[in-house]
Amino acid sequence: MTIEFDNNLPIYLQIMNYIKLQIVTGKLGPGEKIPSVRELASELKINPNTIQRTFQELEREGVAESRRGLGRFVTSEDEKIMSIKKEMASDLLDRFIGGMRELGFDNENIVKIVTESVEGGRSGGGGDAHGTLA
C-alpha cells in the first residue's frame, strides 16, 4: 500500500480517501478486516496517532466499525458502500464541471463534450482530463 502524500492537506483525510477508494474498488471487501493501527503506521511511515484519527473518522462516518477485541472491519452494508461511491463520484464531477466552466464551457457544451467523449470510446482520454482539471 503506497500513498503519495501531499503535505498541504491533513494526512488523515488523505488516508481516509485512500481507504474509501480501496473499499469502493473492492480491494477491501464488505466486512473485511482493516489493518491495525500499528500495521498501517509502519506501512505508510505515519505517526500511529494519525492513523488512529483516520479510523475514528471512518467509524464516525459509518464506513468502518470496530468489534471489541477483534479489530476494525469495513462496513458490510452495501448501501453505505454505494453512498461512498456516489460521494466520490460527485467530488470528481464537481471538479470536472468547475474546471470546464473555468475554461468557458456552458452546461450544454459540457454535456455535449462528455457525450461525445463517452460515445467515441475516448473515456481514457477523458479520465486524463479529469486529472489535469482537478
Added chain:
Amino acid sequence: MVPLLELQSVSKAYGKKTALLDLSLSVEPGRIVGLLGSNGSGKSTLMQIAAGLLHPDSGSVRIRGQLPGVRTKGAVSFMPDRPQFESWMTIGDALDFQRDFFADYDADKARRMLDFMKLSRRDKAFSLSKGMGERLQLTLALSRKASLYLLDEPIGGVDPVARDHILDALVEFYEEESSVVVSTHLISDIERIFDEIVMIQGGSVIMQGDAEQLRMASGKSIDQLFKEVYAEC
C-alpha cells in the same frame, strides 16, 4: 494528566547571548512533537535543558512533575546533535555502555535496530560516516524503553534515502506510550510524523499547535508555514 515534560518561563543565556527567553512548553504522553527552528534559534539549548544537562537561568523544568535529576534521567533518553563516542569504541562497545548505564536498555530491541540500520557491532563507532553515525546515535537513544525521547537533529547530516530510513526506524521503534521531541530545521521530509509542532525563534515560541489542524486551517504544509513565519521575523 501530568505532562511528560513541562517548561515554564524558561530563560537561558550564554554570557550576553540569549539562547532561550521566557519559553513555556508542555508535552503530553504519546505525542511526537516537532521542535522547529533555524540554526541558532535555541533548539539544542532547549533539548539539553529538558535532558537535564543544562540548568536554566530562570523558570522551571519538570519531567513527569519532577525536577530534572538522577531519577528523571532514567526516564529520558537523549540523542545529542553530535556523536559522543570514544576513539577506541566499536559499535558493540557503545551499545554495552548504554546497557551498563541505563536499566531500561532493551538488548533485543537494540539488536533489531542494528539489523534495520545495517550496522555491525564490530565496526568502529568513531570512523563511521556522518549518516551511519546518526543511525548509531538513534539506535542508542531508541534502544532504551524511556518515557521521553529527545532527539536533537536526528536527520541533519544524511542524504534523502538515509533520511527516509531513519524516519522509518523512528516510527517503527518508538514506544507508543512515550513521547518523542524531534528538533530539526529540515521539515518537509519529516513533518508527516508529527502530532504537534513548536516553532521557535530567538529562544521563544512563535507558533505551536496540532500539525493536522494547522494544515487544515491554512491549507498549507508545515514546511510552507515555517517559511512564511520565519520570513516575517
